[in-house]
Amino acid sequence: MNWRALFKPSAKYSIIALIIVGVVMGVVGYFATQQTLHATSTDEFCMTCHSNHSLKDEVLASAHGGGSAGVTVQCQDCHLPHGPVDYLIKKIIVSKDLYGFVTIKDFNTQAWLDENRKEQADLALEYFRATDSANCQHCHTRIYEDQPETMKKMAKRMHERNAKQEGDKRKTCVDCHKGVAHPYPKK
Ligand code: HEC
Ligand code: HEC
Ligand code: HEC
Ligand code: HEC
Structure with missing residues (x-):
């Protein structure tokens, strides 16, 4: 890979695009995790391991x-x-x-x-x-x-x-x- 290309004006946009994609994925990931965590916080979830x-x-x-x-x-x-x-x-x-x-x-x-x-x-x-x-x-x-x-x-x-x-x-x-x-x- 030509690293210098990263600093060329045309490559700058792709870096910005990457950052945007990254942020979007981060936000989506954050909420997805929240949902999962929420589901894993019910009494039923706790009692799966503590069932007896x-x-x-x-x-x-x-x-x-x-x-x-x-x-x-x-x-x-x-x-x-x-x-x-x-x-x-x-x-x-x-x-x-x-x-x-x-x-x-x-x-x-x-x-x-x-x-x-x-x-x-x-x-x-x-x-x-x-x-x-x-x-x-x-x-x-x-x-x-x-x-x-x-x-x-x-x-x-x-x-x-x-x-x-x-x-x-x-x-x-x-x-x-x-x-x-x-x-x-x-x-
Ligand atoms: C220094 C000891 C002490 C601390 C610290 C303390 N309490 Fe109490 N609390 C008591 C005593 C003694 C009673 C009365 C005896 C009883 O009802 O069990 C009481 C009673 C209560 C009651 C019942 C009240 C009623 O009228 O029936 C609640 C609810 C309560 N405490 C909640 C808390 C909470 C929440 C905290 C922390 C923010 C706390 N207490 C901190 C000593 C303490
Ligand atoms: C989701 C809300 C909630 C949380 C969290 C909670 N309580 Fe309570 N607590 C209540 C309610 C509601 C009552 C009254 C129940 C009744 O008598 O109808 C109560 C009653 C009490 C009493 C009086 C009855 C008794 O058992 O003597 C004490 C003391 C008390 N709580 C302490 C605590 C302490 C210490 C914690 C944290 C470890 C805690 N509570 C966490 C809602 C809560
Ligand atoms: C994957 C199985 C599993 C699940 C799910 C689970 N526990 Fe536990 N829990 C354990 C084990 C194993 C221990 C003993 C840990 C040790 O001593 O190493 C423990 C210990 C505890 C303790 C005492 C020790 C401490 O560090 O406070 C509490 C409190 C507790 N669990 C609450 C919960 C609650 C609340 C939930 C639900 C949100 C839950 N557990 C879900 C396996 C589980
Ligand atoms: C009102 C607050 C309250 C609720 C609701 C509560 N716990 Fe606890 N739990 C405590 C406190 C405070 C302790 C520390 C020991 C004590 O004071 O009895 C504790 C201790 C524990 C322990 C350590 C062993 C023991 O008995 O002390 C486990 C495991 C545990 N809780 C699991 C759970 C699970 C699973 C649930 C739901 C089914 C739950 N707790 C609901 C306040 C709570």
Whole structure:
């Protein structure tokens, strides 16, 4: 190939054309990926690998599945970020699960979950801590300011006090609220 041709005026257009084609493909690719990612974020998708785990039943039995408001919170509402970029990054991390699924012996059994619950729960909690429980706050928007009248006095007091804490002293939702969807293991 004659590289000098790239800088000739006639070749310039083809480079511009290539860039345009590239951008178009990038945009199309981006939306296609979003669609795929969306499809891969339903409870059903999560439960394809976790099908023998009691996770979904636990959510349904909790306030997040069986509450009086008729809301069933989806796995992704709590476990996946809402911004597209963070979402992609987390998805890539989650894709390690594919490797785990193939390599961890007896992974998709209730016995495995019971056995490894504490370790898995703490891994999951790491994510919530790293994001200041952003997913919880996505729905629970009025915990620290403008608290609802109906909120228990004790809850109000705890939340108000926590909101005033600075730096490391300030706790995140899951520091005080463990096991809001699955039973948090004691040991
Ligand atoms: C390809 C199979 C597969 C799919 C699909 C899958 N998981 Fe998992 N998941 C695993 C495996 C394997 C582990 C154990 C990972 C390990 O310890 O290496 C795991 C662990 C977890 C953990 C605990 C560990 C951690 O890092 O937080 C959570 C939470 C979790 N999965 C949530 C989900 C959610 C939510 C979905 C749906 C968006 C989902 N999983 C879909 C295979 C899967
Ligand atoms: C998709 C929205 C949504 C998300 C995400 C969500 N919640 Fe909730 N949560 C609710 C709703 C709705 C209720 C009330 C259910 C009812 O009682 O009718 C609730 C109830 C609660 C309660 C009171 C009931 C109980 O279990 O004690 C606590 C505490 C709570 N959520 C904490 C959390 C935490 C911590 C997270 C993040 C790990 C979280 N929530 C994520 C919607 C959500
Ligand atoms: C310093 C500890 C602490 C932190 C941090 C904290 N909470 Fe609470 N929260 C409590 C206590 C204590 C209660 C009252 C006891 C109970 O109902 O479980 C409570 C109650 C609640 C309730 C039930 C309110 C009611 O009236 O029934 C919800 C919902 C809730 N918290 C959500 C959250 C969310 C979301 C976050 C993060 C933004 C959060 N909390 C952070 C301690 C905390
Ligand atoms: C209301 C928020 C919420 C919902 C909905 C939710 N989770 Fe979780 N999940 C958590 C939190 C918080 C933890 C960390 C441990 C704890 O506090 O119980 C966790 C822990 C886990 C773990 C680690 C093992 C364990 O039991 O602690 C797995 C696996 C998991 N979730 C999968 C799922 C799947 C699959 C779904 C959907 C069927 C789901 N979660 C729905 C909040 C949620």
